[in-house]
Amino acid sequence: xxxxxxxxxxxxxxxxxxxxxxxxxxxxxxxxxxxxxxxxxxxxxxxxxxxxxxxxxxxxxxxxxxxxxxxxxxxxxxxxxxxxxxxxxxxxxxxxxxxxxxxxxxxxxxxxxxxxxxxxxxxxxxxxxxxxxxxxxxxxxxxxxxxxxxxxxxxxxxxxxxxxxxxxxxxxxxxxxxxxxxxxxxxxxxxxxxxxxxxxxxxxxxxxxxxxxxxxxxxxxxxxxxxxxxxxxxxxxxxxxxxxxxxxxxxxxxxxxxxxxxxxxxxxxxxxxxxxxxxxxxxxxxxxxxxxxxxxxxxxxxxxxxxxxxxxxxxxxxxxxxxxxxxxxxxx
Amino acid sequence: xxxxxxxxxxxxxxxxxxxxxxxxxxxxxxxxxxxxxxxxxxxxxxxxxxxxxxxxxxxxxxxxxxxxxxxxxxxxxxxxxxxxxxxxxxxxxxxxxxxxxxxxxxxxxxxxxxxxxxxxxxxxxxxxxxxxxxxxxxxxxxxxxxxxxxxxxxxxxxxxxxxxxxxxxxxxxxxxxxxxxxxxxxxxxxxxxxxxxxxxxxxxxxxxxxxxxxxxxxxxxxxxxxxxxxxxxxxxxxxxxxxxxxxxxxxxxxxxxxxxxxxxxxxxxxxxxxxxxxxxxxxxxxxxxxxxxxxxxxxxxxxxxxxxxxxxxxxxxxxxxxxxxxxxxxxx
Numbered sequence: 001x002x003x004x005x006x007x008x009x010x011x012x013x014x015x016x017x018x019x020x021x022x023x024x025x026x027x028x029x030x031x032x033x034x035x036x037x038x039x040x041x042x043x044x045x046x047x048x049x050x051x052x053x054x055x056x057x058x059x060x061x062x063x064x065x066x067x068x069x070x071x072x073x074x075x076x077x078x079x080x081x082x083x084x085x086x087x088x089x090x091x092x093x094x095x096x097x098x099x100x101x102x103x104x105x106x107x108x109x110x111x112x113x114x115x116x117x118x119x120x121x122x123x124x125x126x127x128x129x130x131x132x133x134x135x136x137x138x139x140x141x142x143x144x145x146x147x148x149x150x151x152x153x154x155x156x157x158x159x160x161x162x163x164x165x166x167x168x169x170x171x172x173x174x175x176x177x178x179x180x181x182x183x184x185x186x187x188x189x190x191x192x193x194x195x196x197x198x199x200x201x202x203x204x205x206x207x208x209x210x211x212x213x214x215x216x217x218x219x220x221x222x223x224x225x226x227x228x229x230x231x232x233x234x235x236x237x238x239x240x241x242x243x244x245x246x247x248x249x250x251x252x253x254x255x256x257x258x259x260x261x262x263x264x265x266x267x268x269x270x271x272x273x274x275x276x277x278x279x280x281x282x283x284x285x286x287x288x289x290x291x292x293x294x295x296x297x298x299x300x301x302x303x304x305x306x307x308x309x310x311x312x313x314x315x316x317x318x319x320x321x322x323x324x325x326x327x328x329x330x331x332x
Numbered sequence: 333x334x335x336x337x338x339x340x341x342x343x344x345x346x347x348x349x350x351x352x353x354x355x356x357x358x359x360x361x362x363x364x365x366x367x368x369x370x371x372x373x374x375x376x377x378x379x380x381x382x383x384x385x386x387x388x389x390x391x392x393x394x395x396x397x398x399x400x401x402x403x404x405x406x407x408x409x410x411x412x413x414x415x416x417x418x419x420x421x422x423x424x425x426x427x428x429x430x431x432x433x434x435x436x437x438x439x440x441x442x443x444x445x446x447x448x449x450x451x452x453x454x455x456x457x458x459x460x461x462x463x464x465x466x467x468x469x470x471x472x473x474x475x476x477x478x479x480x481x482x483x484x485x486x487x488x489x490x491x492x493x494x495x496x497x498x499x500x501x502x503x504x505x506x507x508x509x510x511x512x513x514x515x516x517x518x519x520x521x522x523x524x525x526x527x528x529x530x531x532x533x534x535x536x537x538x539x540x541x542x543x544x545x546x547x548x549x550x551x552x553x554x555x556x557x558x559x560x561x562x563x564x565x566x567x568x569x570x571x572x573x574x575x576x577x578x579x580x581x582x583x584x585x586x587x588x589x590x591x592x593x594x595x596x597x598x599x600x601x602x603x604x605x606x607x608x609x610x611x612x613x614x615x616x617x618x619x620x621x622x623x624x625x626x627x628x629x630x631x632x633x634x635x636x637x638x639x640x641x642x643x644x645x646x647x648x649x650x651x652x653x654x655x656x657x658x659x660x661x662x663x664x
Contacts, residue, residue: 041655048649054644137651144649171493195559196528203629220559227556278643278650285654290622311610312390317380317476318610321375322617 008032008040014047018149019054021088023122026149030124033141048141054148056274058090063157063197064194065178070204072246074178075155076112083120087153089116089216090146094139094158094168108164113154129228136259137285159295169197170280173270174257177201181210195221196228198237199245200256206241206249214241235260252307299328340364340372344381350481351386353420355454357413358481362456365473375418380473388606390422391593394500395489396512396526402576403534407487409576410585420453422478423447426471426490426500445600454483469617470502487618501529502612503553505602506589509533513542513549528560530569532588532621538573538581546573565601567592589626 009028011015017025033044063073079089090110115121124142143154156172158164169175177198195201201221206214222239230236238256242249264270294300307324311317316324341349341360349357365376397403411421447453456474477484488504490496501507509530528531538546540633554571562568570588573580596602612638626632639656642648648656 039615045649045655048633049647049652052646052649086560141649141651181475224556224559229551251480266392270583279640281650282640282643282657286626286657287619287623289658290626291619291652294618294622307610308614310616312607314384315381317377317384317473318613319473319617320377320381323377325614325618 001306008043011043011046011050013049014043016146018041018051023149025143026122027124028057030142034138036092042142044176048144048235051144051148055144056147058143058152058154059257060143060145060154060156060177061257062172063155063178064157064165064168064176065204066195067178069178069180070112071157071178073244074202074204074242075157076115078250079121079155080118080249081113081247082153082254083115083118088113088120088122088151088154089118089153090123090124090149090151090153091157092139092142092146092182094156094164122146122149137281137288139167140281142172149303165197170277170284172262173222173273176205176257179217179221180204181206181214186196195224199231199235199260200237200253201225201239202249202253203239205243205245207243207246211241224319232265233264234267235263235269254304294329297329299331300325303328340375343378343382343570345373345449346375347382350383350477352653353482358454358477359456361477362438362474365477366470366549376473378477383476383480386477387476388479390475390479390484390486391506392475392486392504392587393589394490394504395487395510396497396500396508397536398512401510401512403489403510404443405576406534406574407489409579410582411447411453411487412450413579413582414451414485414586416448420452420454421447421450421485421487421488422475422481422483423489423543424456424474424478426488427497448541454481459556469613469620471499472613476485482500486571497526497529502609502616505596505605506531506592508589510536511549511553512536513538528558531563531592532585533557533571534581534585535571535573537575537577539575539578543573560633565596565605566599567595567601568577601652607626626661631663632657636662 014025014029016034017040018029029047032040033043033048036042042121056068063071063075075091077221079091105212105231112123116123120199139156146154154172156168158168175197179201181203203214203217203221218241223238228237239254240249240256242253244250258323261270263274295304304325307321311321312319341357346357346361346364361379365380366578367376395403395407407423412421414421438567441519445456448455473579477486478486483522486504488500490500490612495551507529509526509532511533513535528606535546535549535553550571550573557569557571560569572588574585593602596605627636636657639648639653643653
């Protein structure tokens, strides 16, 4: 058996630390679930399975918005408001920038200085590396660990410019879109479809000279949302304004989230959504791994460039190309 | 070698018939590519590969809208307008209803009576059955056959209530959304995100008492579209009104499509989009088949119910469940 590395605890140590709310152990356990080493994965699985009964008892909130919208400032102020009301708040991030170009959105923990020193808060900067289910898989497991550790409000943060919003939307109870008031083109940069996923929209920086524009934007977005169909759950998304700097409007945001939670809990959609998300997670993880294994196989690697060129040159139909590649893959 | 069935032609007969624009042979060839028999699939692959150089020279138009919006009437009038201008028009359908409940949208060819008797039109009702790449895979191959047969305008029709719009959007040059004018809630029934995929929106039935409402709806939608980000291609979606019954506004729809085609052709996005779609098709087909094979395997079938129950009961994390199922699958 391989010698255990220094930084690893025993299963029981992870478990006890997490259940006791020890943030250092929680951080280490998240590192464990992020690991791609077989030994670590096995322990992570055992740990997660043993903690499953302690999970699920939080409100999971997705937060997205373009860079510059003020996500950090919002989470800092909003999180501090919540810890002041006896909540325990965890902040996680899905960071697509680690796979592409651009800076990490969560690389600098100090950008939420107050919250990061709050004993009732836990902030986890995003990390690189992949595991089963991709970035989303890791974040979901980290979320479960936070819940087992007693955090009753989980923020999952992402930038509103990539694929990650759909992943975040698929793992939270409430999806919050932060927007800047602008001059009609304020949706520039927000990926198509994101507005339609929102359970709530908050216009940030609604203070000083910006207040009037923010109120106008609020009305515009509320009108635009009227054009979208109602959610299956019966929830009607609402637009609010806030100033995180001046701590204005934050209580209203929390009231909106609580109202949403109550409504969906009562009509059964909360439970339904959670169960659907669990199954979706399982399916996503399976599909992700099947596809990763396919493209990583030597048979596929050895022929995909040639076959792709044939498709782009119009010599092979994409359907036949797919069948050819699958034949190569199966013949290993 | 198995005796060839009566309805099957030789490869050369299919090929010649298609290239000569014979609609009977074209119809039979589409039946061939829809077949799931290994022998048919092999011939279909050979046929498609040999015809690839003759494909791609059409404008591919996706048309969607809720039942009742008047898709058939629109396509009938619009198609007749186009054949009157020396175009050859093919109408295909992606019909999700064949897999779920609800009537087939294309089951009755006679609903486009005029167009179906037009020697320059070809109408293909949707069929059931699946093959590599799912419903979308079949329709894409049928589209290529129509192109090889000289059809320079292809309509791909779908109902705007399911998953199929994304598939259609991924295989066409222009995505047209038909909408009814209503009283503010006219988007009810249109799935989220569909409006954002549209290159053009046409308010149908803009005649008689309905004309005023239609014009109002046009303005509302045009305003709503302003809130969405511009397409990567630089194309700005436009809203039009039409009356298919009175043949009003149809020329404008065609001008819009031509304008779009010209703009994207000139800035290189037409070619880029087509190539991206080819690769996406190949990837979709691969992923679809990997997933189908997984869930069809005896190993997975034998354990998925139990594992799913464990996930829903909260006893197993979805990530571990996925890994367990993948282990079962690999150990066959």
